[in-house]
Amino acid sequence: MDTKLFLTQQLRSYYAGHEVKTVPEIASREFGIGEFGRKISSRHLSFRSASELNQFLHERAPFYISYSNALYKLPSARPMENKHMLGADLIYEFDADEIKTECKLSHDSWKCSSRTCLASGKGRLQLCPECGCGAELDEWVCPECLSETAKQSTRLISFLRDDFGLFEGIAVNFSGSKGFHIHVRGNSVRGLSKPARLELLDYITAANLDMAAIGFFGDFDFKGGKSDSKAKNSFICPKKRDAKGWAKRILDGVLAAFEENDVPKIAVMGGITTNKAELLLKDKNKIIRHIENGVLAFPTKGIDANNFWRNFTKNVVDEEKIEFGRGLEVDRHTSMDINKIIRVPNTIHGSTGLLAKEFQVEKLNSFEPLKDAVVFPENEIKIQNVVAPRFYLKGKWFGPFSAEEVSLPLYAAFYLLARGSASLLDSRGVGH
Ligand SMILES: [Zn+2]
Ligand SMILES: [Zn+2]
Structure with a gap:
């Protein structure tokens, strides 16, 4: 058959x-x-x-x-x-192949599209590193990349509802x-x-998001002649209780990052050294209080506050936005x-x-x-020429297989046959 x-x-x-x-x-x-x-x-x-x-x-x-x-x-x-x-x-x-995850190195592979070049390898490449021809990808999914995809989808639902x-x-x-x-x-x-x-x-997707238009980085009001160095190192932001949409998302993200007290994270997000981040976190409560009142304060000396806050808020936006x-x-x-x-x-x-x-x-x-979308039955059938990385279905891991003949549950056999990673053994192997 x-x-x-x-x-x-x-x-x-x-x-x-x-x-x-x-x-x-x-x-x-x-x-x-x-x-x-x-x-x-x-x-x-x-x-x-x-x-x-x-x-x-x-x-x-x-x-x-x-x-x-x-x-x-x-x-x-x-x-x-x-x-x-x-x-x-x-x-x-939302597709898993559009989201970067570590697992792709273990289940995806590429091979050169040129017939004279036999280069191939694990992971994903656009071009063959040997000859520069386009690479053909063999893409698989696993619980890890699908769960990342689900997270993106959840974020989209939050935009639909909240914004x-x-x-x-x-x-x-x-x-x-x-x-x-x-x-x-x-x-x-x-x-x-x-x-x-x-x-x-x-x-x-935060395309063309204008920070000034949503209330960030306008001129700080130095009324009362308080033009001391601390004030110069500060910028306005929306007040927490008034913030909506992206302004709210950014403030929530900034506040959460400070609450976490994670020195390396603050350093990376703000583009400063960990020493400086450590100093900065000593003033954590002050900074949080200021932000809640509409000021991005920067009380620590010797750092460019403008760069810090622009980097920080940009990184929050990158974490929050949806990527398609x-x-x-x-x-x-x-x-x-x-x-x-x-x-x-x-x-x-x-x-x-x-x-x-x-x-x-x-x-x-x-x-x-x-697991939940598997619908075909368990009865085993024999298939041949099975080529597959280790893959997961219905709570079990199968493979890896390299050009083998194996007996698999019908749902797993369908999965491989349908994508062309196996062929039917013969009609006697089919349990009907
Ligand atoms: Zn090649
Ligand atoms: Zn995966």
């Missing part, structure tokens, strides 16, 4: 027993499906109801199914203009592969124009594309066999994708 047929049978049997009810206003959405090895093979599909969608999933068992964040009057009409857009949800995507006041209509799901999708639906976002969506994106993708410019366009389609929550991702499982927003930091 060939791999595609085998995997299709597994998908079909899954959809036969599980209904997908995760698409609100289904009749106004455009759908797209993908085949084995091809994430989108046709678009412009539409379904009048959830039962029509489920019947389709059962019959066709597609490897991938996505739907539009936009709502249309005529979702299957072509070209795009003829669909008549009625509005669009906000969608944010934008969006509490209704937020839904979160695992992407089925490397990260998380956050959907914001409902009337409060539906009518947002593309420039408005970009403005939201710029806000959460490798190059923000690319993502400014793709992440706010209102005609895009995205995986239907609670359907299977055909490159992994994992469910793009929807879960409660509050569970973002406890949901374990590589």
